[in-house]
Amino acid sequence: MAKLNALKKGKKNKNVANKKAQQVENLKNDTPEQTPKSLAKKWKNKQRVLLISSRGVSYLARHILANLKTMMPHTRSDSKFARKHGLQELNEVAEIRNCNKIMYLEMHKKQDAFLWISAQPHGPSIKFSIENMHTMEELKLTGNCLKGSRPLLAFNDEFDSEPHWKLVKEMLIQVMGTPCHHPKSQPFVDHVLNFSILDNKIWVRNYQIGDELNSLAEVGPRFVLNPIKIFDGCFGGAVLYENPKYIAPVVN
Amino acid sequence: MKVKTQEIKKSILKNLKLIQQEVEAEKPIPRDSEGDESDDDEQSLDSDQELQLAFARKELTPGLNVALPAAKEFVYDKERLERKCKDLYLSMDWSERLDLTVAKSECHVVLPENEPSGLVDNDFKRESFFLKQAELCVREALPKLEKLGIKTTRPDDYFAEMVKSDEHMKKVRENLLSKHAEAERREKVRKLRELKKMGKQIQIENEKKKLESKKKLKEAVKQYKKGDKDNLEIELEDEDEKLGKRKLNDKNGDRKAKIIKKENEENNGRKQNSKGKKQQLKDKKFGFGGRKKRSKYNTAESYAEAYKNPVNKKNGKNSGGFRKNAAKKFANKNKPKKRK
Numbered sequence: 001m002a003k004l005n006a007l008k009k010g011k012k013n014k015n016v017a018n019k020k021a022q023q024v025e026n027l028k029n030d031t032p033e034q035t036p037k038s039l040a041k042k043w044k045n046k047q048r049v050l051l052i053s054s055r056g057v058s059y060l061a062r063h064i065l066a067n068l069k070t071m072m073p074h075t076r077s078d079s080k081f082a083r084k085h086g087l088q089e090l091n092e093v094a095e096i097r098n099c100n101k102i103m104y105l106e107m108h109k110k111q112d113a114f115l116w117i118s119a120q121p122h123g124p125s126i127k128f129s130i131e132n133m134h135t136m137e138e139l140k141l142t143g144n145c146l147k148g149s150r151p152l153l154a155f156n157d158e159f160d161s162e163p164h165w166k167l168v169k170e171m172l173i174q175v176m177g178t179p180c181h182h183p184k185s186q187p188f189v190d191h192v193l194n195f196s197i198l199d200n201k202i203w204v205r206n207y208q209i210g211d212e213l214n215s216l217a218e219v220g221p222r223f224v225l226n227p228i229k230i231f232d233g234c235f236g237g238a239v240l241y242e243n244p245k246y247i248a249p250v251v252n
Numbered sequence: 253m254k255v256k257t258q259e260i261k262k263s264i265l266k267n268l269k270l271i272q273q274e275v276e277a278e279k280p281i282p283r284d285s286e287g288d289e290s291d292d293d294e295q296s297l298d299s300d301q302e303l304q305l306a307f308a309r310k311e312l313t314p315g316l317n318v319a320l321p322a323a324k325e326f327v328y329d330k331e332r333l334e335r336k337c338k339d340l341y342l343s344m345d346w347s348e349r350l351d352l353t354v355a356k357s358e359c360h361v362v363l364p365e366n367e368p369s370g371l372v373d374n375d376f377k378r379e380s381f382f383l384k385q386a387e388l389c390v391r392e393a394l395p396k397l398e399k400l401g402i403k404t405t406r407p408d409d410y411f412a413e414m415v416k417s418d419e420h421m422k423k424v425r426e427n428l429l430s431k432h433a434e435a436e437r438r439e440k441v442r443k444l445r446e447l448k449k450m451g452k453q454i455q456i457e458n459e460k461k462k463l464e465s466k467k468k469l470k471e472a473v474k475q476y477k478k479g480d481k482d483n484l485e486i487e488l489e490d491e492d493e494k495l496g497k498r499k500l501n502d503k504n505g506d507r508k509a510k511i512i513k514k515e516n517e518e519n520n521g522r523k524q525n526s527k528g529k530k531q532q533l534k535d536k537k538f539g540f541g542g543r544k545k546r547s548k549y550n551t552a553e554s555y556a557e558a559y560k561n562p563v564n565k566k567n568g569k570n571s572g573g574f575r576k577n578a579a580k581k582f583a584n585k586n587k588p589k590k591r592k
Contacts, residue, residue, distance in 0.1 A: 152350050
């Protein structure tokens with residue numbers, strides 16, 4: 001009996017060895033594009049986004065920030081930022097939290113919301129005005145998606161037409177897209193973030209990819225981003241672009 | 253440079269006549285001691301004298317002349333933008349970026365011709381435009397993702413936290429269901445109303461038929477009296493048939509009528525349950541003993557409960573009033589009745 005068992009074990013070991021040899025051969029033959037197993041499961045794209053708001057922000061804006069936080073696992077939030085410190089302080093906050101992107105939401109007298117998206121060390125910063133905000137909690141938005149799943153980013157072809165739109169597109173890809181193999185992310189791609197340019201503004205929608213091909217249910221927050229200015233540095237620097245169609249709200 | 257518009261206007265109008273007279277008379281215009289300023293007449297428009305001069309030279313027309321601010325030039329540094337974009341560009345595999353571009357022309361949305369405002373204001377078409385864009389992207393991306401081995405559907409036993417809680421999804425589902433139920437109820441009521449109208453018509457027709465058959469009988473009897481036997485026999489046969497049928501029907505018909513009557517009373521009749529809906533709800537909650545200590549709370553749920561079933565609906569017990577109903581009655585008094 002013991003001999004039989006030993007024989008069986010020997011056979012098993014042989015099989016295992018054979019399999020391993022085969023796997024190694026396969027890896028050698030295939031290129032990284034062909035097989036997924038050969039893709040290193042390392043988190044390469046290290047994006048960390050700091051989500052922060054100013055004081056005096058309305059409930060809608062707060063909820064939208066909260067929604068974005070749940071959707072994007074590569075975000076970190078901080079306490080409310082006092083505007084009197086000046087925008088350059090935000091750079092320091094980001095450094096402390098080790099973030100390389102900042103999304104800063106500020107509001108004037110709870111009325112007009114502005115969103116800053118900036119890249120931390122020397123990157124550009126873009127100021128948008130957010131309009132038509134709808135949070136995820138609305139009962140008409142029936143879709144649902146995994147917390148921390150990676151989104152597909154769908155863009156219009158108008159984003160490739162002008163240089164300032166190209167820059168905005170790149171920023172959005174890096175900020176809104178969840179990095180691959182992020183420790184808090186889910187490996188499934190089950191929702192689409194749709195960015196369309198209409199009337200010189202960016203309309204953002206979030207849809208859940210259902211089981212059938214064309215069954216998209218709207219999930220997440222909805223808002224419209226109207227670009228105002230693009231700066232060379234982080235919250236400062238030379239102005240690279242000013243939106244001529246943007247009308248500032250009247251200050252009373 | 254502030255331009256005192258009112259003063260300018262007044263001064264111009266005041267001195268118009270003066271100047272005109274003087275120009276006609278070809279007299280030199282009186283000048284003040286501010287000789288230095290009068291040299292650069294095109295630039296300085298502050299003093300009235302300069303304005304008068306300019307008007308005389310026909311550089312200014314009567315009316316309100318305002319100095320316009322210079323047109324603002326908007327910064328658009330294309331080169332630097334392109335460079336910045338290149339610097340920023342994340343040059344990794346597509347599996348890290350997951351971005352897709354779709355041509356606008358492929359997302360066809362048919363706009364109704366009457367709408368001049370376009371896509372932006374037409375909510376429905378706008379959202380369908382976005383949906384189409386997203387759908388096209390998904391269609392393009394799915395094969396790519398399959399190649400890379402990135403899954404889009406999760407297995408049935410994979411339980412993970414979702415972005416919206418289960419409770420929230422419950423609420424969403426309830427909301428949808430209630431909407432469906434409402435729509436169905438409305439359809440039902442509409443159909444009943446139509447049936448009633450139809451029923452009325454059918455009733456009228458039946459009565460007509462009865463009258464006709466009676467007439468025929470009478471005529472047949474007359475003919476018989478005169479001497480023609482055949483018609484009466486035929487009519488009598490028909491009558492017998494009808495009576496026979498009716499007799500059988502009456503047995504069941506009575507029972508049916510009784511059942512329907514009972515149901516109606518239960519549903520609508522005030523005789524059995526003379527309590528209103530409000531009273532019934534309260535009884536459900538607080539009536540007939542039971543724990544009364546912690547039964548009344550002012551929370552979001554209790555508020556929502558109270559307003560779930562609106563008590564004073566359109567045609568309820570306490571809705572409207574004499575005037576409201578009277579207006580309805582007397583509005584259609586002298587109108588000719590519609591007949592379909």
